[in-house]
Amino acid sequence: MAGTAHKAPVVLRLDRITKTFGALTANDAISFDLREGEVIALLGENGAGKTTLMNILFGQYTADSGSVAVFGKTLPPGNPRAALTAGVGMVHQHFTLADNMTVLENIVLGTQPLWKAGFNRAGARQRILELVGAYGLSVDPDALVGSLTVGERQRVEILKALYRDARILILDEPTAVLTPQETDDLFATLRKAVALGLSVIFISHKLHEVMAVSDRVVVLRHGRLVAETETAATDKYTLAELMVGARIDPPAVQAAPVGRVLIELENVSTPDRGAAPGLKSVHLKIRGGQIVGLAGVSGNGQAALFDVLGGLITPARGVLRRDGAVPGRWSPRAAVAGGIARIPEDRHKTGTIPDFNLTENAVLELYGQPPFSRRGWLNRGAARAFARRIIDAYDVRCPGPETRIRLLSGGNMQKLILGRVLETVPDVILANQPVRGLDIGALTYVHEQLLAARGRGAGVLLISEDLDEIMALSDVIHVISEGRLSPGFERGSKTTAELGVWLAGHGFGEGDSDAA
Amino acid sequence: MRLEPVAQPTLIRTIGLPALALAATVAIASLLAMVAGAPPLSVLGLILQGAFGSKFALLETLNRATPLIFTGLAVAVAFRARLWNIGAEAQLYAGAVVTATLGTGALAWPSGLLLPSIASAAMLAGAIVLLVPTVLKTRFGVDEVVTTLLLNFVVLLWVSMLLEGPLKDPMGMGWPKSARLIPEARLPRIVEGLRLHWGFGLALIAAAVIWLVQARTTLGYEMRAVGLNRAAAKFAGIPVGPVLIKTALLSGGLAALAGFSEVAGLKGSLTLDISPGFGYTGIIVAMLALLNPFGVVVAALFVAGVFVGADSMSRAVGVPTYLADIMLATALLLMVLALMLTRFRVRWA
Structure with a gap:
């Protein structure tokens, strides 16, 4: 192994970790070292064993064999506190914050009794502000977590780990919920952290991010470590092949004749659902032979849009037209009977x-x-x-x-x-995150089926958080932010960065927003 | 200690563990019998003999099992759709009151017409008693565990009031009991001369019907879907509220048949103690049966056997009948544990 980091001391050592679930070997003798001041990208498809490995590191699972050592000390297996006290901090994909408490309270929670007389609030704030300054994690310690954006919440999670003196940060798919701009901010923070001597494991399956942020890459496939390489010595295509084990060609998108409007929303609004915004005066047309991509950070009204079109809710205001007519009774059954196919976001809970x-x-x-x-x-x-x-x-x-x-x-x-x-x-297909969590084979298959449906004249709504997926497949792209829908952009008329501006909630004119 | 899910439970797990639970129940009961100062094997033998050892014992057990089959089915049907009906006791009494009201001479019809009419009216009454909490649940999200449980006491007090008032037998020497049912309103015996009435036959038929509904009809499919995953059922277009209402009507009706069968079959009149908690024991029966309708029949026979057998054992060797309650409680707890262990593996970390 060449490179600058190899002289730095090893802070985390995974030694021949093996874990099986019945016939499935989730981790097969995986070993690697993380050194001080280094970012390792842990790359792999869903089901490659990344999460299992991290659960073992954090004592959620007990490995069948192998050991984890932090700063030279072997962690006792199956003890979730051990990794924390040894200085490993984890930022999960799904945040573990209390919405009704302030940033400060969330960060301090669990480290000392909050409401006792001895609690030094001023000291805690001072400490947090120091961390905020040192790592460029701009967030107000007194803001309620419930009022923060997803990007800010992630910063709180990172602050939480840093406040507990974490020297090793593990980030599980941290960019999945971020806009491109927020992702850049996160990378800047990671660079500062590394410069201050922290070490980072960055779990991802997005290759360009791996290339951008990591020093070394560890690739897992089917539970095995198939490659460990300096990032500078490799490229995206090599990594993709390593990850998948075969060359994958993106589906070819052929031009298809655009048909009539199959389903249409005109000025549709729905009430907010708890923290999730409802739709705000949305206009949307889905034509035959089209894939309409809906880009947006999760929780910005996608669910409401999907549910309105799929018959689960009727619009509070505005009109839904199917084949040009307003349906009499709008319900899941009416939608299905009327030729609308619905692929829900959560296969286990609703699908x-x-x-x-x-x-x-x-x-x-x-x-x-x-x-x-x-x-x-x-x-x-x-x-x-x-x-x-x-x-x-x-x-x-x-x-x-x-x-x-x-x-x-x-x-x-x-x-x-x-x-x-x-x-x-069906002649309308509503697909909400249809490939989330799928391996690349299944993912390609789903995309091919959606394209085939488009080819025979069906209209497809593709909702996804993955901007690359949206841009690869869609004929028309809308961006959704806080329940507002952008105008439709034709294929190729906007760059990633331009769409990113919309994703962050800019560009929606005053006229578009609903006063009431 | 941690629990890890088992992907596909083996046959040994699914059959062996419940069997082990029963064996452990017997072992614990033996231990208690020893503590009470009786030889455990003879205690168990006496229970078995007292429950199934003679024609008289067997008939007694079948009679005792009859209301338990009805309430067990009522609970099983409701629980299958995740409608937590803890109020089978109230629904039973509703059925019993209707039976006593219509069967004491208010309707002077021939038996062939009268019995089905009373049974239907009883079912309707039980259905209404469960309908109220269910509508409160589907409309306003009121927890049915609380409402159905509390309704038990409301209905029981109401029955008590009726028995002190309008339903009180004028010839009853002041006891709070109803007049005797007219002969046309009595469920006949299955075999003349044997103390077993047609309520038992009706219970078996009910079990078969419920099985058929659950396994072969769209309503059964809907009830199972709503019970297993309400969100997915709603998404697919299954009308969750109406399905719960139908479930409630079925469940309440079944529990009411227990009251009908006890008054029209076994007792012949309504008293405040026609049910020693059949509605609650029905929950145990349904759980032991894993909510399977035929399983309910088997579990009801087991539970009834333990009660009847323990009574006779107690008379013979003086070990208190509380042993029966302990055995059932142990069986239930161990069975629930066994069921969990068929789906999860314990890891000692």
């Missing part, structure tokens, strides 16, 4: 019933109509045949139609949902 088998899940939207039931009696043979057809046509890998869907991987679960909705030959 499937995990303890139902494949057959029962396949007919979840259709059980009430022939041939799956007549006069209230189920026709189980017809349902099973339908499930078999989906399993064959959509390559769902499973023991059979009687298998509980809980036992399937995310990709196979998604293929079943895809088959369930596409078998009815």
